Amino acid sequence: MPYCMYLRKSRKDSENPSFTDEEILSRHQQLLEETAERQGLRVTAIYREIVSGDSIAGRPVMQRLLREVSAGQWDGVLVVEIERLARGDTEDQGAVAKAFQYSGTKIVTPLKTYDPGDEFDEEYFEFGLYMSRRELKTINRRLVRGRQASAKQGKYVGSVAPFGYEKAPLTGQKGFTLIPSPDAAVVQLIFRLFLSSAKMGTGDTATQLNQMGYRTRQGHYWSGSTVCKVLTNPVYMGKIKMGYRPKIKTYEDGVQKVLRPVRKFGEYTLIDGLHEPLVSEEVWQKAADKLHASTLSRTVSSRTPQNPFSGLLKCAVCGYGMKRQQNSRGGIVYCTTPNCSCKASDVTEVEALLMQALREIVDSFEEEYPQLETLADEAAAHRKKLEHTRQEISRLEKQLGNLFDLLEQGIYDRETFVSRRQRLEEQLDDLRQGEQATQEELTAAEQNQRRMAEMIPRIQEVIDGYGLLQSVVEKNLMLKSILSRIDYDKTERNVPPRLHLTLRFDG
Ligand SMILES: [Zn+2]
Structure with a gap:
């Protein structure tokens, strides 16, 4: 891939009266041409910024360059010094740094080449353009503190209102609170249904809601887990949760995972909110106790992921994601949409079919693609x-x-x-x-x-490696490295499902 040159005079240059702007830029060009020649870089475009605006908005050539850099069009950009790219406005600096970093574009100066692809090139990140990490941390801390302070006053600090509420700005002070939306009645119904009899579980509540024609905010069918989310949210008894969820990085079987555990009741502080409750504390607590009792009676191994197709497998009939359920043969995958004509299959069968489909892709790659x-x-x-x-x-x-x-x-x-x-x-x-x-x-x-061209060897790697993996998380990651979607088509029992694979070409 080619390189380009970006020439721009700085204010410092203008202070030197013995040269015209044209002379300065020509000298810079010569310097960069020598640099390119020395390093064997192929320069195919030279950008000259004639206006000397301080912000990117005032520099049309820079705007164009940034667009091309973001699009990954250049291997690298030659500049006499890194400050020529952005100086002043931190927002501009951030935009420049991001464009180069995300596209992996190098910055070549006569003295040094900065490579964002090289994670050890600390200087790249600290070249002054980039917001220092400490600065970033301070901002984050400030945000968290600000949110906590607002929460302490009973304001609503979430970005999206919970089901049954709308966000509304407070009058006479900063921040937001919640007002009941038309869905508030559905929230009350969920509590009523769930507490209507001892036999009623979250799944039964969901079925009843669906039969009555209710849908979630996204228009989906209710499920046991979406009902559970409503029942466990203290916002409905007029409270605001305090204590944010920290991200925890762990290594499991050599795979890094970032977890953001949901805090259990009691691990966060509850503050009286400024908003109107939809159910009484007594009702809320009753539901919580009932849920707690039912979770204890179930043997829960469901915390660790069990579905290797998680996020990939979609029902070809209704388009929704398919779930996995444990059975004696190592689990089945099924469509959760009520009354969908989709039929379940064993996980092992789908895995075998998937590997076969991948092998066929490799065999006939040129015909297929x-x-x-x-x-x-x-x-x-x-x-x-x-x-x-x-x-x-x-x-x-x-x-x-x-x-x-x-x-x-x-x-x-x-x-x-x-x-x-x-x-x-x-x-x-x-x-x-x-x-x-x-x-x-x-x-x-x-x-x-x-x-x-890189796709074939990557698919081959998956075919060779998939069967050797024990960890479901790793299996899932491996599939996701080459696939963005698997459509599962099976509407009759006792026939294998047809799988349609969508390859991921973006990596
Ligand atoms: Zn379906």
Whole structure:
């Protein structure tokens, strides 16, 4: 991939009166050209910022450069010093740092190359553009403290109102509180149904709600777990939870996991909220006690993930995610939507079919994904076109040079010279624009081609490794490394499901 140059004078340069702006930028260009040559970098574009706005908004060339950097169009950007990219506004600095970091674009200065892909390149993150980590931590702490202070006053600090409420700004003071929404009646109904008899569980409550035609805020069917979420939220008895959920990083079977455990009742403090309760404390506590008793009577091993297809397997009939349930044969997967015609299968059967489908993809990759060849052809065509355009450019540049000779030798008079020159320069402009466009197309085609080509070995790795894994979490991660979705199609019993795989090309 190519590199580009970004030239921009700084205020410091302007203080030196012995050079014009043009001279300064030319000197910078020369310096960067030497740097590129020394390191063997192919520079295909030179951006000059003529206006010297302090913010990115005032620098149109910078805006364009950032867009291209974000799109991953450049291997790296050459600048005389890192400060030329952003100085001043922290928000701008953050935008620049993020664009480079997320796209993995290098910053090349005559003194040092900063590589965001190299995690040991601490300097990259500390090059002054980047908000220091300490600063970031301070901001986070301030946020948490601010939220806690608001919560102490009984304000609502969540970003989304809980089901049954709407967020409303407080009058005469900062912050938000909650007001009942039309769904408030459904919340009260959930408590009533759940407490209506001893036999009534969360699942039964969900079934009743669904039969009565009620849906969740997202329009889904109620399930035991969504009912449980309502029953356990103290907001409905007029309280605000205090004590945020810290993220905990753990390693399990060599895989890093970030957990954000939900605090159990009693592990957080409850504050009287400013909002109106939907149920009395007595009713809420009754429901909590009943839930507590029923969880104790169940043997719960469900805390560790058991579904290797979690987040991947979707019912082809209704489109919802499929769940796993334990049985004596190692579990089944089933669709949770009531009355859906989808039929369940054993997890082991789906795993076997999945591996078979992956093997078929590897075997027939070129037939299945003819894009790979097309992309190769496409890239080759772009490359050829680019080469041709560059030859044309150098031919015209030579002609432009010859014009001066012809003028000096008196072969051309001034008028002819001017008109010829104008024509040549117009042609050159067109060609240079064409060069840029072709370069963009080539980069995109090469990127896609690489992603495609990398897919086969990655799928092979999964086929070879999947069966060796014991941990369900690792199995799931492994599948997610190559797949973004598996559609599960089975509407008759005793036939294997048809699986339709969607490969993940973004990694
Ligand atoms: Zn379904």
